[in-house]
Amino acid sequence: xxxxxxxxxxxxxxxxxxxxxxxxxxxxxxxxxxxxxxxxxxxxxxxxxxxxxxxxxxxxxxxxxxxxxxxxxxxxxxxxxxxxxxxxxxxxxxxxxxx
Amino acid sequence: xxxxxxxxxxxxxxxxxxxxxxxxxxxxxxxxxxxxxxxxxxxxxxxxxxxxxxxxxxxxxxxxxxxxxxxxxxxxxxxxxxxxxxxxxxxxxxxxxxxxxxxxxxxxxxxxxxxxxxxxxxxxxxxxxxxxxxxxxxxxxxxxxxxxxxxxxxxxxxxxxxxxxxxxxxxxxxxxxxxxxxxxxxxxxxxxxxxxxxxxxxxxxxxxxxxxxxxxxxxxxxxxxxxxxxxxxxxxxxxxxxxxxxxxxxxxxxxxxxxxxxxxxxxxxxxxxxxxxxxxxxxxxxxxxxxxxxxxxxxxxxxxxxxxxxxxxxxxxxxxxxxxxxxxxxxxxxxxxxxxxxxxxxxxxxxxxxxxxxxxxxxxxxxxxxxxxxxxxxxxxxxxxxxxxxxxxxxxxxxxxxxxxxxxxxxxxxxxxxxxxxxxxxxxxxxxxxxxxxxxxxxxxxxxxxxxxxxxxxxxxxxxxxxxxxxx
Numbered sequence: 001x002x003x004x005x006x007x008x009x010x011x012x013x014x015x016x017x018x019x020x021x022x023x024x025x026x027x028x029x030x031x032x033x034x035x036x037x038x039x040x041x042x043x044x045x046x047x048x049x050x051x052x053x054x055x056x057x058x059x060x061x062x063x064x065x066x067x068x069x070x071x072x073x074x075x076x077x078x079x080x081x082x083x084x085x086x087x088x089x090x091x092x093x094x095x096x097x098x099x
Numbered sequence: 100x101x102x103x104x105x106x107x108x109x110x111x112x113x114x115x116x117x118x119x120x121x122x123x124x125x126x127x128x129x130x131x132x133x134x135x136x137x138x139x140x141x142x143x144x145x146x147x148x149x150x151x152x153x154x155x156x157x158x159x160x161x162x163x164x165x166x167x168x169x170x171x172x173x174x175x176x177x178x179x180x181x182x183x184x185x186x187x188x189x190x191x192x193x194x195x196x197x198x199x200x201x202x203x204x205x206x207x208x209x210x211x212x213x214x215x216x217x218x219x220x221x222x223x224x225x226x227x228x229x230x231x232x233x234x235x236x237x238x239x240x241x242x243x244x245x246x247x248x249x250x251x252x253x254x255x256x257x258x259x260x261x262x263x264x265x266x267x268x269x270x271x272x273x274x275x276x277x278x279x280x281x282x283x284x285x286x287x288x289x290x291x292x293x294x295x296x297x298x299x300x301x302x303x304x305x306x307x308x309x310x311x312x313x314x315x316x317x318x319x320x321x322x323x324x325x326x327x328x329x330x331x332x333x334x335x336x337x338x339x340x341x342x343x344x345x346x347x348x349x350x351x352x353x354x355x356x357x358x359x360x361x362x363x364x365x366x367x368x369x370x371x372x373x374x375x376x377x378x379x380x381x382x383x384x385x386x387x388x389x390x391x392x393x394x395x396x397x398x399x400x401x402x403x404x405x406x407x408x409x410x411x412x413x414x415x416x417x418x419x420x421x422x423x424x425x426x427x428x429x430x431x432x433x434x435x436x437x438x439x440x441x442x443x444x445x446x447x448x449x450x451x452x453x454x455x456x457x458x459x460x461x462x463x464x465x466x467x468x469x470x471x472x473x474x475x476x477x478x479x480x481x482x483x484x485x486x487x488x489x490x491x492x493x494x495x496x497x498x499x500x501x502x503x504x505x506x507x508x509x510x511x512x513x514x515x516x517x518x519x520x521x522x523x524x525x526x527x528x529x530x531x532x533x534x535x536x537x538x539x540x541x542x543x544x545x546x547x548x549x550x551x552x553x554x555x556x557x558x559x560x561x562x563x564x565x566x567x568x569x570x571x
Contacts, residue, residue, distance in 0.1 A: 009454070016413065016457040017420070017434075018450055019442040032455055034512050039402040039468070042475050052473030053480060055303050055333075056289045056528020057553070062332040076196035082427035089422050094433045 004033040102168045102262040102316040109167035112156050116149035116167030123169045127260045135235045136254040138174045140214040148211045163209025171255035171264040174215035177296040185298050186230035187220045189444025190425045199296020201324045208323050213261050216251030220446045222300045224248050225517040229448040243502035246276030253280040256310045263320050264310040269300050270404050271521025273308045274533040278497035278546020281535045283317045285309045288553050289528035290335040293328030301411035304525045314564045318342045342560040350565045355382050356392030356490035361520045366499040370539040375496045378536050378547040381569035394486050396478040400523040406459045406472035413456030480527045487552040492562045495520050497533040497546035530556045534563045
């Protein structure tokens with residue numbers, strides 16, 4: 001794979017919901033490109049017939065009885081939130097500006 | 100005193116937990132301002148816990164296997180009502196409403212938490228320099244890094260602030276700082292210790308494990324935290340064989356493989372390689388059969404890791420959006436609030452890893468990067484499996500060099516190369532530990548890594564004990 005362009009870094013920052021300054025983008029672009037270039041050493045391997053590993057331990061799905069249980073921490077969770085209303089997390093308008 | 104000695108004397112009523120805690124708090128007062136091991140020292144809570152233990156002993160109740168033993172907890176382990184920051188501004192001031200399973204187990208066993216230790220932000224780093232609250236310093240030379248990411252926990256044990264500490268290890272974050280600070284550090288088999296209440300970095304790699312000054316103390320702590328936990332669906336539903344019972348069995352006839360690639364790979368300092376060879380000779384003298392072994396795919400571990408771990412991190416850290424906890428920077432829309440909060444809350448290394456992971460998972464690049472890295476992971480596991488058919492444990496340096504100077508590795512890739520020897524065991528999910536084995540040319544500690552097959556912590560600890568014995 002080829003190196004990373006400045007435009008790609010701007011695009012990825014938007015996907016990751018980060019507002020980077022021009023200076024940060026200038027710093028990150030060569031740094032991220034160097035890491036990706038280093039990772040290109042795996043091109044030397046023949047991986048065509050190798051299955052991927054997503055997890056080190058071959059666990060199957062884990063089942064438990066579907067029983068509701070009260071963790072007893074609802075109030076503590078809400079108390080730690082930046083803003084709440086009527087037992088819910090309160091956020092600014094999701095669609096458009098506040099009226 | 101070792102943790103075992105403290106627990107024995109407190110249980111026998113020969114020493115009060117209060118006096119043990121007082122002594123360790125005094126050690127912290129003497130050097131903490133210079134070393135910055137802790138983000139928070141929970142003095143009042145520790146003294147209250149010690150008094151409660153002493154009352155139990157006075158009432159004739161069993162205070163637990165770790166009675167009165169002070170312990171330091173990495174600040175990415177949730178503690179009820181006590182700030183858990185991950186050394187990030189985005190969680191500053193957040194108090195978890197529940198305890199991590201390991202914290203619950205340690206409290207039940209009578210251990211006394213002294214505080215929360217410094218780390219690289221969200222455990223991303225190898226020096227603690229990425230902490231939003233400033234770096235920790237190596238107690239052997241305060242111009243040097245302690246390693247990371249669990250640097251504060253390593254410092255706490257090395258400086259005598261606590262005989263035991265917990266860290267987390269995603270690519271070497273327990274073993275590397277243990278090596279650089281001259282203490283024992285253990286990454287158990289993936290799933291052997293519950294991750295419930297550990298703030299997630301890379302979920303298929305993260306594992307909690309012990310720091311201690313001695314192999315036996317590390318074994319004591321390992322036994323206290325290991326075991327299945329229904330709250331962690333990736334925890335292994337099997338009984339945990341004792342490691343303490345076999346610690347002194349010796350290593351006569353055990354087969355030890357010295358991993359050729361991890362001695363030859365670029366960046367391994369000659370003095371560190373020399374210590375690894377000396378360790379191999381010491382094990383041979385103690386009765387082991389020692390041979391060199393090739394595990395070819397490990398040289399690709401770094402490349403696979405620095406795609407897989409950031410990919411998982413980019414997903415795990417999506418939760419820090421200002422909605423439910425921690426920092427919020429207000430804005431007129433929720434989307435703008437997300438962007439401002441994350442940008443203000445995350446440090447540069449965390450941003451870099453999120454960017455890297457987001458890129459590796461993005462449309463058009465998934466197969467080329469993340470998909471390929473997962474296949475390399477398979478190759479590493481296959482090569483390890485072949486090696487463990489012929490050997491009981493594998494040996495290598497823990498870190499390519501001794502502790503380096505603060506600020507010396509400003510280039511991210513140069514920092515990542517620190518993890519070259521420790522990453523393969525995380526990718527395979529295998530247990531591995533670092534044992535102090537002398538010093539390098541600069542007089543700073545060198546750690547030797549003992550790796551074992553999945554679930555074989557007992558043999559790994561036996562070999563570690565033999566290495567420790569050879570240095571005694």
